[in-house]
Amino acid sequence: MQDEKKEKEQVPVSREWFRRIYWTPIVVFVLGLLSIVLLLWIDRVSEGERINFSLADVLMDIQIKAATSHIWLEEAISGDVIVDFEKFSGETDIEKVSGQIDQAIRLAEAALNGGRSEHGLPIKPLKDLKLRKRVEDMYPLLTQFKTLAQQ
Numbered sequence: 001m002q003d004e005k006k007e008k009e010q011v012p013v014s015r016e017w018f019r020r021i022y023w024t025p026i027v028v029f030v031l032g033l034l035s036i037v038l039l040l041w042i043d044r045v046s047e048g049e050r051i052n053f054s055l056a057d058v059l060m061d062i063q064i065k066a067a068t069s070h071i072w073l074e075e076a077i078s079g080d081v082i083v084d085f086e087k088f089s090g091e092t093d094i095e096k097v098s099g100q101i102d103q104a105i106r107l108a109e110a111a112l113n114g115g116r117s118e119h120g121l122p123i124k125p126l127k128d129l130k131l132r133k134r135v136e137d138m139y140p141l142l143t144q145f146k147t148l149a150q151q
Contacts, residue, residue, distance in 0.1 A: 054121045055111065059131070061118050062107045066142060069100035073149050094149065101146040108139045 076094060103118065110116060112135055114125040126132040 051124060054117055054123055055126065055131070057119070057121070058107050058111050058117050058123055059135070062104045062111070062135075062138065062142075065100045065104035065107070066138075066145070069097045069104070069149070070145070072097045072100070097149050098146065101142060101149060105139070105142050105146065108135055108142060111135050112139065 073094075076097065106115075107118060110123050111126055112132070115123055117123050126135060
């Protein structure tokens, strides 16, 4: 029996045992690298989505402010007063309309040149040519609307 034990101890370690020992760290290392690459890719995608969300938010705010100021201007011209602004804020109808248009113009400038949104989020300049063209077309209309409202 002791001779058999000595023979087992003296027998060289099989190749199978070496394969298990060497392949396990290699597989773990490769899986770790893949995990890091996946994490970096997800981070890039989420950063792009955050930028797109802030731009979409700015464009929606421009539309809302322009539409609101247009409605308020029509109410001021026709004499219909749904909300008495002087009672709540001390502003007249035209001051309120002008303030809304100014905010829309500032947001359009921020979308074109970069800056901050209404909520303080940083905005990078628009790179998408179609959206940029739409905002560039919208900007002179907003300034023209402001001069018409002041008249």
